[in-house]
Amino acid sequence: MLPSEVVRMVPALAAAESELSQPDTVVADLLEILRRQLRMDLAALARVEDGHLVLQVLCGDIAGFGLHAGATVSHPDSLLGQVLTGELPAIVADTLADPSLAGNRDVRDWGIGSYASAPIVDAEGRVYGVLCCAGHRSRPASPEREGRFLRLLAAFLSDTVLDLHEMWARRRRVWQEVSDLIDSGGPRIIYQPIFRLADERIIGVEALSRFPDGRGGAQRWYADATTVGLSTELERLAIGRALAVLPVLPGDLTLAVNASPTTISAGLLDLLPGAAADRLVVEITEHEHIGTDKHLLRAVEQLRSRGVRIAIDDIGTGYAGLEQLLHLRPDIIKLDGVITRGIDTDAARRAIATGLVQVADEIGGSIVAEGIETPAELATAMAAGILYGQGFLLGHPGPPAGAAWLRPDTRPSAVPGDPGGLQAPAGPGAHREPRPNRLDRHGPLSSADARR
Known part of the structure; x- marks a missing residue:
């Protein structure tokens, strides 16, 4: 029988949505169960492809073995390849004591003291790849029992969970689509104005990514890019394109760009303009379990040392976002549109907003309410302090060409971006033309009053 952990996964897997990242999560969960059951340091799924074995999903001490997802090993010559062909045993408790492994290159280079593996065969009898575990040291083993467990789990993975061939074909298609977008220059950038609510003066703009039709919105594109390992490259490209507006952005307006913790940790300093860094706001997206990430905290401090202000996006939608307030002490707190929407008729939403205003005051930050769409929401947000x-009531996002916030001396040829992009619609929700003297030069979000 399979362990109770695997059995409990079946209903959840059957009900799960077919998101691109969901198969990876399923496989990773199964690998972790396998690794713990066999008391190994690493578990992996490798796929046979064009005469090679490609490591698709790994869990455990990946760095300790010097491996990574996407690593390719020769099929006929590798340890896994020889296990698949039957030249080497499927389970070895002590590689140093097994004469068939004497001088084996993979055992030596990867520091493998023990291993266990089983082939994965699809419904048509074709070998898809191999399910395997490895340990740094030798260990007691029960080859018959462990082999039976491995084969059961491999069969469960092939027959019950998902169509592995389709899973990786879909992943390759997405990788190609994201790669093509990166090669073509990345997403189109539009900008939404941010206002001081008391007099509706524009005090900054937020850069937003817009992607080709067919895959969904920006959130879906970035999620898929993360799944295929291209999120940092895509985000950096989008940020670089967003920064192109700085030369035509009035000097007293800020520019906000969005970045995930992974991209921030990888480094953004090389993208920052020298003298204009204190006009930038970096909004951190995706909050779960990032508060104690030392790499992220160090990168945030480096940005702050250059004058960049830090914002936390989508606050108010969960515990993880609130946790970041304690660790990051942001300069700006973005109140999520989920809280803003209907705030005029919901006491709970008003209480959350009022509480966050008090938190911002205590840490020396400012609140920006997102998604303001009605006069009643605007009035209630102001009453909460x-x-x-920002929101459709105040100003729609659009390309910089023709925007009210452009420097008045800007030549059309100097405006970056696609002038044929999303235009602000006419009507009650259209962007309001501010008078030339209504730019906020001294608010907490303006560069004149930046907290460093």
């Missing part, structure tokens, strides 16, 4: 906001 929120000084800044």
Whole structure:
């Protein structure tokens, strides 16, 4: 029988949505169960492809073995390849004591003291790849029992969970689509104005990514890019394109760009303009379990040392976001549109907003309410003590060409981006033309009053 952990996964897997990342999660969960059951340091799924074995999903001490997802090993010559062909035993408790492994290159280079593996065969009898575990040291083993467990789990993975061939074919298609987008220059960038609510003065703009039709919105594109390992490259490209507006952005307006913790940790300093860094706001997206990430905290401090302000996006939608307030002490807190929407009719939403205003005051930050769409929401946000906001009521996102916030001396040829992009629609929700003297030069979000 399979362990109870695997059995409990079946209903959840059957009900799960067919998101691109879901198969990876399923496989990773199964690998972790396998690794713990066999008391090994590493578990992996490798796929046979064009005469090679490609390591698709790994869990455990990946760095300790010097491996990574996507690593390719020769099929006929490798340890896994010889296990698949039957030249080497499927389970070895002590590689140093097994004469068939004497001088084996993979055992030596990867530091393998023990291993166990089983082939994965699809419904048509074709060998898809191999399910395997490895340990740094030798260990007691029960080859018959462990082999039976491995084969059961491999069969469960092939027959019950998902179509592995389709899973990796879909992953390759997505990788190609994201790669093509990166090669073509990345997403189109539009900008949404941010206002001081008391007099509706524009005090900054937020850069937003817009992607080709067919795959969904920006959130879906970035999620898929993360799944295929291209998120940092895509985000950096989008940020670089967003920064192109700085030369035509009035000097007293800020520019906000979005970045995930992974991209921030990888480093953004090389993208920052020298003298204009204190006009930038980096909004951190995806909050789960990042508060104690030393790499992220160090990268945030490096950005702050250059004058960049830090914002936390989508606050108010969960515990993880609130946890970041304690660790990051952001300069700006973005109140999520889920809280803003209907705030005029919901006491709970008003209480959350009022509480966050108090938190911001205590840490020396500012609140920006997102998604303001009605006059009643605007009035209620202001009554709660929120000084800044953005949303369709105040101004729609659009390309820089023709925007009210452009420097008045800007030549059309100097405006970056696609002038044929998303235009602000006419009507009650259209962007309001501010008077030339209504730019906020001294608010907490303006560069004149940046907290460093």
